[in-house]
Amino acid sequence: MSLSETSEVGIRNVGASNFEPRIVGFLCNWCSYAGADKAGTAQTPYPPNIGVVRVMCSGRVDLQFVLSAFAQGADGVIILACHPGDCHYKEGNYRAAQRHRLILRLLKQLGIPEERCRLDYVSAGEGDKFVAIATEMVESIRKLGPLNNKIH
Amino acid sequence: MKVGVYFCNCGSNVSDKIDAETVKVCTLQKDKSVHFKTIDFMCSEEGKQVFENDLRDNNINRVVNAACSPREHEGTFMQAMSRAGLNPYLMQMVNIREQVAWVTEDREKATQKASRYINAALNRVALHTPLHKKEIDISTDVLVIGAGPAGLKTALTIAEAGRKVVLVEKLPVIGGMPVRFEELFPKMECGPCLLEPLMADVLHGKFAENIELLTLTEVIGIVGSYGNFSVKLRIRPRYVDPHKCVGCAECIAPCPESAKNEFNCNLNERKAVDFPFAGALPNSVFIDDQVCLRWKNQDCHICKDACPVEDAFIYDEKERIVERNVGAILIAIGSQLYDCTLIPNLGYGKLQDVLTSEEFERIVAANGPTSGQLITSTRAVPESIAIIHCVGSLDKDHCEYCSGVCCQEAFKFNQLLEHKFPGKKVHHFYKELSVPGKEEFELYRKAQRNPESKFIRYKEISDLSIASQDGQKSISYSDADSKKGTIFADMVVLCPAIIPGKDSKVLSKLLEVGLDKFGFFEELHGRTDSTQSKMKGIYIAGTCQSPMEIQKAMNQGMAVAGYMLSGLVQGRKLEISPVTASVIDERCSGCKTCVLVCPYKAISFDGVKGKSHVNDILCHGCGTCVAACPSGAIIGNHFTNEQIMAEIEEILI
Numbered sequence: 022m023s024l025s026e027t028s029e030v031g032i033r034n035v036g037a038s039n040f041e042p043r044i045v046g047f048l049c050n051w052c053s054y055a056g057a058d059k060a061g062t063a064q065t066p067y068p069p070n071i072g073v074v075r076v077m078c079s080g081r082v083d084l085q086f087v088l089s090a091f092a093q094g095a096d097g098v099i100i101l102a103c104h105p106g107d108c109h110y111k112e113g114n115y116r117a118a119q120r121h122r123l124i125l126r127l128l129k130q131l132g133i134p135e136e137r138c139r140l141d142y143v144s145a146g147e148g149d150k151f152v153a154i155a156t157e158m159v160e161s162i163r164k165l166g167p168l169n170n171k172i173h
Numbered sequence: 174m175k176v177g178v179y180f181c182n183c184g185s186n187v188s189d190k191i192d193a194e195t196v197k198v199c200t201l202q203k204d205k206s207v208h209f210k211t212i213d214f215m216c217s218e219e220g221k222q223v224f225e226n227d228l229r230d231n232n233i234n235r236v237v238n239a240a241c242s243p244r245e246h247e248g249t250f251m252q253a254m255s256r257a258g259l260n261p262y263l264m265q266m267v268n269i270r271e272q273v274a275w276v277t278e279d280r281e282k283a284t285q286k287a288s289r290y291i292n293a294a295l296n297r298v299a300l301h302t303p304l305h306k307k308e309i310d311i312s313t314d315v316l317v318i319g320a321g322p323a324g325l326k327t328a329l330t331i332a333e334a335g336r337k338v339v340l341v342e343k344l345p346v347i348g349g350m351p352v353r354f355e356e357l358f359p360k361m362e363c364g365p366c367l368l369e370p371l372m373a374d375v376l377h378g379k380f381a382e383n384i385e386l387l388t389l390t391e392v393i394g395i396v397g398s399y400g401n402f403s404v405k406l407r408i409r410p411r412y413v414d415p416h417k418c419v420g421c422a423e424c425i426a427p428c429p430e431s432a433k434n435e436f437n438c439n440l441n442e443r444k445a446v447d448f449p450f451a452g453a454l455p456n457s458v459f460i461d462d463q464v465c466l467r468w469k470n471q472d473c474h475i476c477k478d479a480c481p482v483e484d485a486f487i488y489d490e491k492e493r494i495v496e497r498n499v500g501a502i503l504i505a506i507g508s509q510l511y512d513c514t515l516i517p518n519l520g521y522g523k524l525q526d527v528l529t530s531e532e533f534e535r536i537v538a539a540n541g542p543t544s545g546q547l548i549t550s551t552r553a554v555p556e557s558i559a560i561i562h563c564v565g566s567l568d569k570d571h572c573e574y575c576s577g578v579c580c581q582e583a584f585k586f587n588q589l590l591e592h593k594f595p596g597k598k599v600h601h602f603y604k605e606l607s608v609p610g611k612e613e614f615e616l617y618r619k620a621q622r623n624p625e626s627k628f629i630r631y632k633e634i635s636d637l638s639i640a641s642q643d644g645q646k647s648i649s650y651s652d653a654d655s656k657k658g659t660i661f662a663d664m665v666v667l668c669p670a671i672i673p674g675k676d677s678k679v680l681s682k683l684l685e686v687g688l689d690k691f692g693f694f695e696e697l698h699g700r701t702d703s704t705q706s707k708m709k710g711i712y713i714a715g716t717c718q719s720p721m722e723i724q725k726a727m728n729q730g731m732a733v734a735g736y737m738l739s740g741l742v743q744g745r746k747l748e749i750s751p752v753t754a755s756v757i758d759e760r761c762s763g764c765k766t767c768v769l770v771c772p773y774k775a776i777s778f779d780g781v782k783g784k785s786h787v788n789d790i791l792c793h794g795c796g797t798c799v800a801a802c803p804s805g806a807i808i809g810n811h812f813t814n815e816q817i818m819a820e821i822e823e824i825l826i
Contacts, residue, residue, distance in 0.1 A: 045824060045825065054244070061242070061270065064276070066277065066278045069282045072293070072824035075268075077795055080795055080796065080797035083799070083814060085814065086814075086817055086821060090825070093822055110795035111772035120800065152276075
């Protein structure tokens with residue numbers, strides 16, 4: 022079954038009860054992953070729905086990672102990068118931002134609304150911002166409902 | 174494959190929130206061959222030992238460590254694995270402390286999440302391959318470009334460690350700008366006196382033999398990378414052997430030809446054979462072949478005849494191109510002042526006696542164009558002087574930043590005037606005042622106490638207008654409170670912003686070291702690594718990196734020496750991390766997308782093979798090229814597509 026076919030199923034399932042969103046977060050090692058660690062050291066709780074995949078740089082986030090996450094049944098994907106100008110690798114976050122726009126266009130063609138794939142910026146010190154973004158992402162995906170996209 | 178999952182309780186930090194027994198059950202459900210072990214404090218000496226022994230005792234060949242953040246102890250566990258005889262890259266860490274236990278309120282959910290993460294790591298680690306650090310031979314010699322305070326400090330420090338330095342200076346004189354300044358802030362020390370001991374050590378000190386000083390020299394080519402650069406240098410002829418010239422100056426007076434002296438801001442003339450200025454080091458004259466009659470087809474040899482030393486003059490000296498092999502490079506080429514003609518209302522370049530701070534420095538210098546006499550262009554003694562701060566600074570139309578040194582220079586002038594030329598009226602026009610530091614406030618206080626000082630604050634440089642009137646300069650202004658006024662001065666000193674030097678662009682292109690938005694050499698990190706460029710093995714120090722005063726330039730020079738000494742060690746090879754990208758030739762279509770996206774110029778294109786190639790010495794392992802490659806021809810070692818996809822596969826269950 023292709024992604025475009027399954028997305029139809031997803032749309033029909035919006036509003037299922039007791040729905041716990043499943044989200045994949047791609048976090049760059051130097052800023053956003055460190056920001057998530059910071060939330061940890063501050064012991065600030067957030068919903069457990071985001072599964073974090075660490076990459077060295079947000080510029081490493083391949084289009085196929087995002088597609089794969091949706092194909093595996095993710096209801097949402099979030100890419101977190103260093104703030105513009107702060108990339109550990111100079112400009113990987115700009116590449117991530119460019120690629121994110123491309124991803125959104127592709128997802129649109131597949132019937133996956135762009136709210137399900139976000140890009141944001143979290144610095145190593147912004148534990149609170151990470152918590153806010155994670156919480157907000159989980160809540161917004163909860164409202165959108167499940168995507169039911171898993172390809173078996 | 175025998176996988177060991179090590180679950181660190183971290184005292185009760187993890188075990189309070191995550192039930193290890195449930196996790197174990199989940200893990201064994203996924204793969205019943207997994208060896209699961211809990212350890213209390215895995216990072217402790219005892220914990221590491223338990224880990225190491227357990228790896229050996231159970232013939233483990235893949236490891237999943239569920240513990241704290243990999244940013245905390247990945248290195249620790251990798252070392253322990255190496256000690257146990259395992260390749261350290263056959264491990265995946267799972268961050269169950271910072272990103273699960275400490276942030277998940279519900280114990281059951283935390284346990285579920287930890288299990289999920291561990292299963293994802295099991296998926297991933299199965300695809301890990303042993304990776305090995307590469308070791309390459311290196312040259313421990315270094316190249317220092319620019320013999321100002323920063324470059325001299327680095328060169329001498331490296332030489333004192335018994336290491337070879339090639340020190341190149343474009344000019345015939347070393348010492349940079351401060352040797353031309355009569356006095357330096359904040360302690361009013363004489364510039365040459367402050368730098369001469371350092372320069373003497375570089376030229377004739379105990380470790381001078383480790384320094385190859387090449388004046389009139391520029392870098393014109395470079396190949397290679399960190400550890401092994403081969404640089405091409407162009408040495409322009411001095412026509413005088415600096416080792417034979419005794420600096421007696423006998424040749425200068427008889428020389429029939431003169432030209433403007435650029436070392437005195439063109440305020441006076443020098444001979445075709447001359448010193449840049451009195452006291453310039455190396456203590457040797459040079460011949461300017463643009464001025465000397467010998468290069469105008471005349472057989473003049475007056476200077477050689479006047480010289481008491483045999484063979485000091487080498488009329489037939491030719492330009493030479495030489496090559497040197499070095500392991501690391503320092504760029505310390507200094508800066509220049511903002512062009513004041515770009516602010517026409519100040520009259521610079523059109524009105525006499527409107528000077529830049531650099532010109533004023535030379536006028537009050539004993540070895541300057543007026544031998545230190547404070548006189549105007551009409552050789553009159555000025556009674557009143559206006560000093561304009563912030564010229565071109567903090568101004569979106571000129572330079573947005575504050576150079577941070579001009580205020581102190583202005584107050585130094587005030588102090589110098591009060592001491593050496595008492596009774597002069599001094600007007601300070603300023604936009605902002607910047608005098609940070611434990612010693613720096615003193616000169617400002619002295620300027621405030623000087624009964625002849627007046628301070629006028631202005632908002633924009635366009636609020637000032639300088640004109641000539643009755644043999645004086647009139648400065649009409651609208652101050653910060655919009656109050657208008659006019660004062661008169663015999664001399665106006667402009668303190669312009671410090672901007673990148675003329676050669677920064679060329680050198681940036683040549684060495685592939687980036688410039689920031691202002692054109693200064695861009696540092697790796699503004700706070701923690703201001704002396705490393707983003708090109709491995711190329712360092713930056715002094716005002717070519719940012720406006721700064723001598724103290725900081727010297728400190729940066731020392732910092733660079735530290736990097737060079739610890740990074741390049743005799744007898745030690747350079748270790749290259751294996752977490753880099755590599756190209757699979759068969760898949761590469763030669764589109765060069767990777768070459769464009771690499772932030773470190775680590776990817777070159779082999780025109781003959783039509784393939785891209787990653788230089789793993791330069792590669793930082795960010796993986797941007799891996800994601801950008803449309804053919805999937807680049808592998809990001811340790812972060813391969815397959816490894817990351819395998820992780821994604823389980824992380825959602």
